[in-house]
Amino acid sequence: xxxxxxxxxYLFRKEGQNVTLSCEQNLNHDAMYWYRQDPGQGLRLIxxxxxxxxxxxxxxxxxxxxxxxxKESFPLTVTSAQKNPTAFYLCASSTPRGGLINTEAFFGxxxxxxxx
Amino acid sequence: KQEVTQIPAALxxxxxxxxxxxxxxxxxxxxxxxxxRQDPGKGLTSLLLIQSSQxxxxxxxxxxxxxxxxxxxxxxxxxxQPGDSATYLCAVSSTTDSWGKLQFGAGTQVVVTP
Numbered sequence: 755x756x757x758x759x760x761x762x763x764y765l766f767r768k769e770g771q772n773v774t775l776s777c778e779q780n781l782n783h784d785a786m787y788w789y790r791q792d793p794g795q796g797l798r799l800i801x802x803x804x805x806x807x808x809x810x811x812x813x814x815x816x817x818x819x820x821x822x823x824x825k826e827s828f829p830l831t832v833t834s835a836q837k838n839p840t841a842f843y844l845c846a847s848s849t850p851r852g853g854l855i856n857t858e859a860f861f862g863x864x865x866x867x868x869x870x
Numbered sequence: 871k872q873e874v875t876q877i878p879a880a881l882x883x884x885x886x887x888x889x890x891x892x893x894x895x896x897x898x899x900x901x902x903x904x905x906x907r908q909d910p911g912k913g914l915t916s917l918l919l920i921q922s923s924q925x926x927x928x929x930x931x932x933x934x935x936x937x938x939x940x941x942x943x944x945x946x947x948x949x950x951q952p953g954d955s956a957t958y959l960c961a962v963s964s965t966t967d968s969w970g971k972l973q974f975g976a977g978t979q980v981v982v983t984p
Contacts, residue, residue, distance in 0.1 A: 760913075785970055796874065796959070796974035812971070844913055848970050857963065857970050859904060861914040 756781045760845050760862035766870050767832065767839060775830045775865045777845035784849060786828040787859075790814060791842040800843075803828055832867060840869050872897045872964055876975035884983050889947035891978050893960035898938050901963040904972065905934050905945050908957045917958075918945070922965070950982045 758779045767773045779786065785804045789797040799812030803822040817836025822828055828847075832839045843866075848859040873896045883889060893903070902921050906914040918927045918934045920943065926935045931948040947954055957979045961972035 758913075787971070789974075794879075794976060796976045797961075797972075798974075799971055802971060842911075846914075846972075857902065858916055858919045859961075859970070859972060860916060861906070863913040864911075866911070 758845055758847055758860055758862035760843075760865050762865060763863065765865055765867045767867060768870060770834045772831055772833050773867065775832070775843055775845075775867070777828045777830065777862060778826055779828075779845075779847045779860075779862075780826060781847055781860060782825075783847035783860075784825065785847060786822070787846040787848075788812075788818075788820065788828070788830045789844045789846065791844060791864075797844060800830065839867055842866050872900075872962060872973045874960060874962055874973050874975040876958075876960060876978050878978060879976065880979040880981075882981040882983065883950055885950060885952060887950055889945075889950050889954065889980060889982075891945040891947075891958050891960075891980070893943040893945070893975055895941045895943075895962050895973075897964060898941055899965045900938060901965050901967075901970075903934075903936055903943050903960060903962050905932075905943075906959045906961065908959060908977070910957075914959065950980075952982050952984050955980055955982050 761776045787802045788800040801820040803809035819831045845862045875894045904919045905917040920927045920936045933946045936943045957977040959977040961974045
């Protein structure tokens with residue numbers, strides 16, 4: 755079945771440690787996104803990528819980094835520079851806009867990151 | 871900057887009642903609007919996508935309307951069931967952004983009591 759797979763489901767980070775969240779999609783989508791969700795708030799965009807080897811900062815990119823070496827994969831690294839990383843992280847993908855292309859966005863099941 | 875608001879933040883209804891969820895946005899220059907469902911601790915499930923040229927979309931018991939000029943969308947869920955209990959989020963994609971980024975509301979938490 756086509757979809758987006760995020761791993762791990764739960765992740766614990768110690769102070770000063772970098773951690774990487776995995777996101778893989780088999781929907782053949784060009785665009786991929788990382789969002790952060792905090793309780794009582796809407797999702798906020800961290801990074802996004804439309805094509806391989808290209809990505810752009812979103813609204814809250816500080817303390818995060820990404821790579822896009824393959825169309826199917828868009829991993830997110832939470833660095834030690836991110837002062838408040840405890841949150842629920844969601845990866846999404848869609849087709850790029852143009853003509854009659856359906857640009858519906860699909861999401862993975864999320865990774866809950868906790869600082870210990 | 872586009873701002874998306876969902877009111878109320880929480881809603882409780884008895885089983886069988888119709889649900890009406892509201893979403894408003896400040897900039898009418900949208901490309902599309904999407905409604906999602908989120909269960910506790912889970913990802914987002916897409917419910918309906920409405921293009922800016924459309925007035926409504928329907929899927930089963932769900933109907934979403936869009937009034938772009940007034941900056942509003944409404945999600946109707948007919949004959950609610952306990953399984954409809956979840957948080958519902960709306961998100962818009964702006965015409966000024968070709969990357970398809972979504973701006974989200976904070977969601978409406980729905981509880982349907984048996």
